[in-house]
Amino acid sequence: MKILIVDDDFVCRNLLLAMVKDYGECDVAINGKEAISAVKNSIENKTPYNLIFLDIMLEEIDGHEVLKRIRDIESNFNIGGLDGAKIIMTTILDDFASIKTAFAGQCEGYIVKPITKDKVDKQLKDLKLIR
Amino acid sequence: MRIEKLLKEVSAIETNPFTITPLKAAILILATALYFVSSFAKSLSPPYIAGLLAQGEVLISVYITVKVQRIGYYVSLCFNLLSFFAALNAVFLSNIHETIPGIAVPLSTIIITSLIAYKAKLMNRAHFRLMKQHKELVTAKSEAEKANRVKSDFLSSMSHEIRTPLNNILGYIELISLGDLDETQKEYLTIIETSSKNLVRIINDILVFSKIEHKKFRIISEPFDPVEAINHTIRLFELTTLRKNILLDFKHNDVPHCIGDSLRLHQVILNLIANSVKFTPTGGYIKVELTAEIENSSTILNISVSDTGMGIPLEKQKNIFDPFEQVDPSVPLNFGGTGLGLAVSWNIVNLMGGNLSVDSELGKGSRFFFSLKLPVAPKEEFMAETQIRSFSETISPIHALIAEDTTESRELLIKMLSVLGITCDAASNGKEAYELFKKKHYDTVILDGYMPEMDGMTAAQKIRDHEKENSKKRTPIIALSARALSSERDEFIKAGADHFIVKPVSFETLSDGLSRFVRHDLNSKIIKPENGAFFAKLSAFLGIPETSVTSVFDAFKNSTLPQYINEIKNALNPLERDKLMRAAHKLKGASSSLLLENLASICSLLEESSKSGNPEEIRTHAEKLFIESENVSKQSFTN
Numbered sequence: 001m002k003i004l005i006v007d008d009d010f011v012c013r014n015l016l017l018a019m020v021k022d023y024g025e026c027d028v029a030i031n032g033k034e035a036i037s038a039v040k041n042s043i044e045n046k047t048p049y050n051l052i053f054l055d056i057m058l059e060e061i062d063g064h065e066v067l068k069r070i071r072d073i074e075s076n077f078n079i080g081g082l083d084g085a086k087i088i089m090t091t092i093l094d095d096f097a098s099i100k101t102a103f104a105g106q107c108e109g110y111i112v113k114p115i116t117k118d119k120v121d122k123q124l125k126d127l128k129l130i131r
Numbered sequence: 132m133r134i135e136k137l138l139k140e141v142s143a144i145e146t147n148p149f150t151i152t153p154l155k156a157a158i159l160i161l162a163t164a165l166y167f168v169s170s171f172a173k174s175l176s177p178p179y180i181a182g183l184l185a186q187g188e189v190l191i192s193v194y195i196t197v198k199v200q201r202i203g204y205y206v207s208l209c210f211n212l213l214s215f216f217a218a219l220n221a222v223f224l225s226n227i228h229e230t231i232p233g234i235a236v237p238l239s240t241i242i243i244t245s246l247i248a249y250k251a252k253l254m255n256r257a258h259f260r261l262m263k264q265h266k267e268l269v270t271a272k273s274e275a276e277k278a279n280r281v282k283s284d285f286l287s288s289m290s291h292e293i294r295t296p297l298n299n300i301l302g303y304i305e306l307i308s309l310g311d312l313d314e315t316q317k318e319y320l321t322i323i324e325t326s327s328k329n330l331v332r333i334i335n336d337i338l339v340f341s342k343i344e345h346k347k348f349r350i351i352s353e354p355f356d357p358v359e360a361i362n363h364t365i366r367l368f369e370l371t372t373l374r375k376n377i378l379l380d381f382k383h384n385d386v387p388h389c390i391g392d393s394l395r396l397h398q399v400i401l402n403l404i405a406n407s408v409k410f411t412p413t414g415g416y417i418k419v420e421l422t423a424e425i426e427n428s429s430t431i432l433n434i435s436v437s438d439t440g441m442g443i444p445l446e447k448q449k450n451i452f453d454p455f456e457q458v459d460p461s462v463p464l465n466f467g468g469t470g471l472g473l474a475v476s477w478n479i480v481n482l483m484g485g486n487l488s489v490d491s492e493l494g495k496g497s498r499f500f501f502s503l504k505l506p507v508a509p510k511e512e513f514m515a516e517t518q519i520r521s522f523s524e525t526i527s528p529i530h531a532l533i534a535e536d537t538t539e540s541r542e543l544l545i546k547m548l549s550v551l552g553i554t555c556d557a558a559s560n561g562k563e564a565y566e567l568f569k570k571k572h573y574d575t576v577i578l579d580g581y582m583p584e585m586d587g588m589t590a591a592q593k594i595r596d597h598e599k600e601n602s603k604k605r606t607p608i609i610a611l612s613a614r615a616l617s618s619e620r621d622e623f624i625k626a627g628a629d630h631f632i633v634k635p636v637s638f639e640t641l642s643d644g645l646s647r648f649v650r651h652d653l654n655s656k657i658i659k660p661e662n663g664a665f666f667a668k669l670s671a672f673l674g675i676p677e678t679s680v681t682s683v684f685d686a687f688k689n690s691t692l693p694q695y696i697n698e699i700k701n702a703l704n705p706l707e708r709d710k711l712m713r714a715a716h717k718l719k720g721a722s723s724s725l726l727l728e729n730l731a732s733i734c735s736l737l738e739e740s741s742k743s744g745n746p747e748e749i750r751t752h753a754e755k756l757f758i759e760s761e762n763v764s765k766q767s768f769t770n
Contacts, residue, residue, distance in 0.1 A: 008717070009691070009717050009720055009721050010683075010686060010687065010690070010691045010721070011683055011686075011687045011691055011720075011721035011724055011725060012720055012721060012724055014679075014682075014683045014686070015673060015675065015679075015680075015683055015724055018673075018675040018676070018679035018680075018683070019673070019674060019675050057713070057716060057717070057720075059713070092716065092719060092720050092723070113720050113723060113724055114672075114673075114720075114723045114724040114725075114726070115673075115724060116376055116672060116673050116674050117673060117674020117675060118376050118413055118414075118674055119376065119414060120674075121674075122413070122414065
């Protein structure tokens, strides 16, 4: 499984990395721009990401916009529905409104920070990525 | 109750139908007289008068059968037989036509009275059966009560016996946790600790319950701070909720100090939260709410505990507060618990004058709530406590005298004190302690309540007397007891103790108690293990190995934190709200991920105020944040 972690905060990024690094090959991106180009490259190289953790509050391009752009890239390459990357949004407790927006932008799930391994595992199980 | 009274009345009249009371005799004599008068008059008067008199005789017979019962029946039987035979005799001697009613009337009277007597006999028999059953019931009830009392006595003495070794277990667990332990050992130790604490809770519930059953339960009235009481309770669930990944939230408005029983309130909320934690799945949310409405000189405290657990089906809601009641008989297998907690809570709330109710929807969660009306505490009462504290001088190192009869508990106390840097002399009862006290100077005295030969209270009293006689300085006395009875605390304080600690003794309670009297840097000595445990806690919370945690944490402390603080400083001068909000938000995320709750909550305040607050407010929050971040970076979190 290929995993991309997008978060501009060092702590969140690295904690998440420590939690999922045993599930597959992990890449990290520290802003939306990096994330979008990483997704594009991976699809071009025929090694797309299966799972993306995406922080909502990113500088310049925010998480919602990144989500939308990723879905656009996928549809340009005729990847859709179940074949697309599973995207889990990460956010701090008090922005539920943006979670709604995220689901409208076709994410597969969300995790409220602080992120813990239990929460991550539950999401991955729900998405049938791990057993 | 009414039936019992009725039965008693009836039985007083009818226990023996053959007894002749003066009233019965009078009625019988009168009836006999009337009967003979009427019979005599009948033979003289014209037939139509005789008919009337015959009716009168029937009435007399019926009356005495009903009123005087069996005797009356026999008497009337005799009368009627007599007049029957008299009439038969007359048939042969005189005109037949006139005497036909003379035969018919006594005969029909005999039949009527017989019927009445028969009916009465049947009723009597049924009544006797009832009486017998009633008597059996009464004996069965008193036997059951006796058995229940024996059960409760057994339970309460057993619980007490169980609590002593359990307290030792808890103390030693704490001692072990100070040593060098590897991951697995630490994990096992926390499991042992939680299990032991659960056991203590169950035993306390049993004790309270048996007390309530015996109406020995007393609610005390003393000033306390409801917010602090609930905060204290919530702190106990820190680790459990962390491990289960449950968010435990406490919201309250301005609540004044009240007069009531804080210990019992603590117990109720403890039970309610424990119950919610038990039935709320991972990732759930538990909210404790406290609001106060002030009404003249009293406050109405509205307290509720709501969760997002499995909920309680409607038909089970009404008996959820019965002892040993569980929603589903299979529940104890999955979740554990005796089912006593809610019953105990309900009873306590009831005794405090409130009513514990539940609101629940299956699958959505439950909300337990109650209201208490408590008097508001006058301000002075709170000041009194702080004044007693400052009568000792700086003496270091501290030398203490302890008295405790159980060997294990004594050893435990000695070891805990030595960890706190306190040396001590140990006595195994109050008398020994008193003898030691007379010979030597001690900085503090710690006394157990129940000891052979001389108990703690007497010892405290004697020590005070001795001090007075020899005009010595007052030595702080700390009392220990396994019983959380308020009456016992009062007695101890009256006997001369200055502070009361309920067992199990922990570093926290012990150092808290000591620091009231002895100016000594007790806490600095136990901070180290606390911090060592910090990473274990964090690692358990996040679910990743401790090594990953420490490296991330170090990086946070050394670079991320200064970087955010820098960003915030830059955004303050000149004020750039967007930048400030972003930085505060990011720092909040990072610090809450690392369980730095103080830092996270200040960030949250700053973030909030940066949106629309005035510059003054923003600056205050920012200042607070800088101080807190200094604290975090100064603190040494490594072992």
